[in-house]
Amino acid sequence: xxxxTQSQPEMSVQEAxxxxxxxxxxxxxxxxxLFWYKQPPSRQMILVIRQEAYKQQNATENRFSVNFQKAAxxxxxxxxxxxxGDTAMYFxxxxxxxxxxxxxxxxxxxxxxxx
Amino acid sequence: GAGVSQSPSNxxxxxxxxxxxxCDPISGHTALYWYRQRLGQGxxxxxxxxxxxxxxxxxxxxxxxxxxxxxxxxxxxxxxRTQQEDSAVYLCASSATGTAxxxxxxxxxxxxxxx
Numbered sequence: 689x690x691x692x693t694q695s696q697p698e699m700s701v702q703e704a705x706x707x708x709x710x711x712x713x714x715x716x717x718x719x720x721x722l723f724w725y726k727q728p729p730s731r732q733m734i735l736v737i738r739q740e741a742y743k744q745q746n747a748t749e750n751r752f753s754v755n756f757q758k759a760a761x762x763x764x765x766x767x768x769x770x771x772x773g774d775t776a777m778y779f780x781x782x783x784x785x786x787x788x789x790x791x792x793x794x795x796x797x798x799x800x801x802x803x
Numbered sequence: 804g805a806g807v808s809q810s811p812s813n814x815x816x817x818x819x820x821x822x823x824x825x826c827d828p829i830s831g832h833t834a835l836y837w838y839r840q841r842l843g844q845g846x847x848x849x850x851x852x853x854x855x856x857x858x859x860x861x862x863x864x865x866x867x868x869x870x871x872x873x874x875x876x877x878x879x880x881x882x883x884r885t886q887q888e889d890s891a892v893y894l895c896a897s898s899a900t901g902t903a904x905x906x907x908x909x910x911x912x913x914x915x916x917x918x
Contacts, residue, residue, distance in 0.1 A: 692845070731892060733846075733909035779845055789834060789898075790859070791907070793845030 690715040692782050694794035701770045702802050708755075709765045709797050711780030718742075720784030722756070722763045723791070728776040736778070739763065770801045805829065807910035809895050815916045816885055824880045824913045828897030835878050836907060837870055840892040849893075852878060853900070885917045 691714045701707035713722065724736040739747045739756050746754050751771075755764045767774055780794040808827045816822050828835050833854045838846040848862040852872040863869070867886075872878040882889055892914050896907040 731894075731912045731914075733894065733896070735906050738906070781846075789836070789851055789853075790848050790862070791846070792848075795843070795845045 690717075690782055690784055690792050692780050692792050692794040694780055694797050696797045697795070698798045698800070700800040700802055701767075703770055703772060705770055706766060706768045707770055707799065709767075709778050709780075709799065711763045711765070711794060713761050713763060713780070713782045713792075715761075715782060715784045717784040720782060722754075723781040723783070724752070724754070724763075724765045725779045725781060725793075726774075726776045727779065727796070728773075733779075737765065741784075767799075772801050772803060775799060775801045807895055807897050807908050809893075809910040809913050811913060812911065813914045813916075815918060818887060818917055819884055821881065821883045822885055822915060824882075824893050824915070826878045826880070826895030826897075826910060828876070828878070828895070829908055831875075831899070832897035832908075833875050833900050834898045834905070834907075835872055836896045836898075837878070837880050838894045838896065839864075840894060840912070842891070846894060849880070882915075885915075887917050890915055890917045 693712045720741045722739045726734045726736050737749045751768045753766045777796045779796045781791045783791045810825045835852045837849040840846050850870045851859040867883045870880045892912040894912045896909045898905040898907045
């Protein structure tokens with residue numbers, strides 16, 4: 689069975705500062721994908737960033753980047769220059785194995801960006 | 804273009820009644836997923852459709868839950884004899900095809916409340 693753990697239920701950051709959200713996972717597969725999704729109050733899940741496990745280079749998308757530590761099974765999300773619109777629930781997710789469409793989600797981290 | 808749409812947005816029903824939730828995926832997406840999100844929790848996989856293949860129903864919590872999809876279009880999730888523990892947000896997603904490589908696009912969800 690695969691698991692995803694987000695140990696920070698809530699975090700806050702001041703606008704324009706940098707924040708890092710933690711995620712650890714467990715899977716016996718070698719080929720898998722990791723994701724960070726954002727869920728604002730509108731409930732619409734939005735993909736923030738994706739990492740293929742076979743790629744050593746950390747993924748980046750504008751202000752969002754990840755620190756992927758495969759041996760440690762760690763996948764943290766760094767948000768730079770935080771904006772008020774970044775306030776949302778953030779979910780880490782794992783897709784692995786032959787049924788890698790079946791994503792396993794963590795419980796989420798509620799991020800609040802303060803003005 | 805149009806995203807994934809779900810209806811109704813909110814549904815309140817009495818314990819023991821049947822409910823039907825609808826999902827319209829993005830046109831051309833062959834893969835469709837249903838997830839359940841209980842309050843304060845991550846998403847739980849329920850069921851997956853890929854084209855004309857047999858669906859993966861491994862996440863359905865009981866035989867009161869069923870889902871159908873007509874070809875590569877609309878899907879309905881039916882919950883019979885609803886129970887209070889069925890109260891949750893039900894999210895639908897679609898993707899170009901059914902591997903984790905392809906981004907899952909989510910709808911806004913249906914919030915189900917069983918009284």
